[in-house]
Amino acid sequence: MTQKPKVAFFDFSSCEGCQIELTNFGDADFLELLNHIDIVEFREAMSEKTDDIDIACIEGSFTRESEKDRLIAIRNRAKIVIAYGACAHTAGINALKNHTTDFKKAVYGQDADQPHLNSNDKALPISHVIKVDYFAPGCPMSKYEFLNIVSHLLHGKEPVIPTYPVCVECKRNETICRYDVGDHCMGQVAMAGCGAPCPSQGIPCEACRGFCEQANLTALENTLINKAGFSASRAKDKLRMFTNALLPDTSNP
C-alpha cells in the first residue's frame, strides 16, 4: 500500500477491555504500528469521521436490533473487517444469557422492565450480521496477535492463526497439565494462538478464544466427567463461559 491505510475502531456490546488493551500507549510496538497506519476513527480517542476505511476493527457482540444497521453501515464503508476480542468473535460472555429467559430479572432485579435495558434474547457474534474477514480472538484479545494480523495485512499476506487446540502450545511450554494436578481444563477444544498462558499460570483454559477446528465437545464432556469428576450438568455448563453462542442448543437467533 502506497498511502498509509486508514484504520477505524468501533465498539458494540462489550466491556471495551480490548480497546484498552490496544490503547496501552507507551508500548513501543503500538507506537511503531502508528508509523504504518492512519487511525481515522477511535471512539476512545478521537471524533472525526471518514467515509472510506481500509480496515475496520470491531469490538463487541450483536445483542440489540439497532446494532444491525450500524454494523451493516460499517461493512459498507470498509474494505477489510477485523472482529477483535471474544465478544465480537464468539459473542463471549454476553452470550451467557442465551440459554436462559430470566436473565434481565437475574441481573437487574426490580429495574428489569426499564426500556433502556431491552436487548435481544441472544447475544451473537458480529459474523451473524456481516461478513468478517479476520478474527483476533480472546478475552481480552492479545494485542500482539492483533498487531501481527494488521502487520500481515499491510504486507498483503494472509495472517496465520492456528486452528489447532491450546494443548499444542501448552505442551510446547512443557506446562504441567491441569488434569495431572486434579484440576480440569478446556484447552483440548479451545483455539490456540494465545500461547496457553492460563495453564502456564496454573489455571484452566476457559476457551476464551472459541473452539478449535473440529472441536470434540462430546469428548470434552466425557473427560470433564471421567477425569475431573464433574457432574454431567456441570460438564455441559462449563462450555457456556465464552462459547455459549456456538453451542448447538443456543446458536440459532
Add this chain to the structure above:
Amino acid sequence: MNHHYITLKDFNLFLTKLVNQKIVYGPVARKNKFVFDLISSPEQLRLDYDVTILPPKKIFFPPKQHLLHFDGESYKDCLDPKEQIIMGVHNYDIKAIDQLDFLFKEKNPDDHYLLNRRKTTIIGSNIQTIAARSFWGSAGAGVEPKGHDGFLTKLKDGFVFETRTKKAENLVKFAKFIKAKKTQVEQAAQINTAVKKKCPAKLAYSSAEIAIKTRLAFKNNELWERLSKDCFSCGSCNTTCATCYCFDVQDSWNLDQKSGFRTRYWDSCMTVEFAKTSLGGGAVHNFRALRRERFRHRVMRKLVYLNDKLGGPACVGCGRCATACTADIADPVNIVKEIMEA
C-alpha cells in the same frame, strides 16, 4: 571405551565442578513431574526421575526455533550451536535420539538440528523409577541403545560410568574416577537387563507381528473410528513423543514491515490442519480430514511405516503419549491390544 567408577560423594563433587564449567542439562523436579532443565547445583539433578514431560530432544531441537533472520535485503541463519551436556538420559530416550539423528541426516541434512546435536554430549543413566505408563521393556525389544557418549549406572555406593566416546572420556578428568572392577561392571549390566522386565505395561507381541497386523488393519474403518471417537486432535501424543520430528515453518514480520524471523515449531499430525494442502487459488484439500484417519496415521507412523528404515518401531515405549492424552486413548499398549484382537 572404558568403565570407570566413582563414589556417591565424589560424584557430587564431579557434578559441582561440571556445572560450574559447562552447560549441563538434566532431569529436575517440577511440582509432581520432571523436566529436563539447566542444572546449576548438584542437588537439582534427579537421576531417580521416572520420565519427563517433554523428551530431552527439546534441548537441541527446541519446540520453537528461529531458522533465519531477514531484514528486507538479506538474511542470516540463526545457527548458534553451544557445547552442552545432557545428563541422565534414559535408554528409551537414547534410542529415540538415535532415530532422530538418522532422520535429520538422511536426504537433506538439517543443520539446525545437526549442528546443535554434534555439540551435545549425551550421558545416559539407568532407570531407577519406572513410570506408570511406560513399556520400554517390550517396545522395540531387539534394538540396543546407541549413539550416546556415556552411561551412568547407580550401584549401592557409587556409579559405574561407561564411556563410549572421547567426549565422555574427557569428563573423567573432572573428578576422582577410578577404574571399575569387573564385578561392578557386571553388576551394572545386570541392573540394566533386569529393569527391562519391570515395566508395568507390556506389548505382548513382537514388533514384526505388530507391524504386519497393523498394516492389515488399515482399511478397518470401524476399528479406527472406535479408537479415535474421543480424540481431541490436540496433538499431545505427538508433542510429547520422544520420536516425533515434524515441524511447521512460519515467517513473521516485525512492525518495521521489513525485518523478521523464519521460525519452526514442533508440529503434530494429529491436528486437523496438518494435512491441509493448497490446491491453488485459495482452494484447500485435507488428505486426512477425519479423526480416524489422523489417529490411524500416527499409529502407522509409530508401529509400521518407519520400521524398515529405522531397524525397529518408531515407538520406544516411553509412555509419554499415554500420560499426556486427556482422553486416555493414545496409549500404544492399549491400541496394539485392540488391533491384535480385532
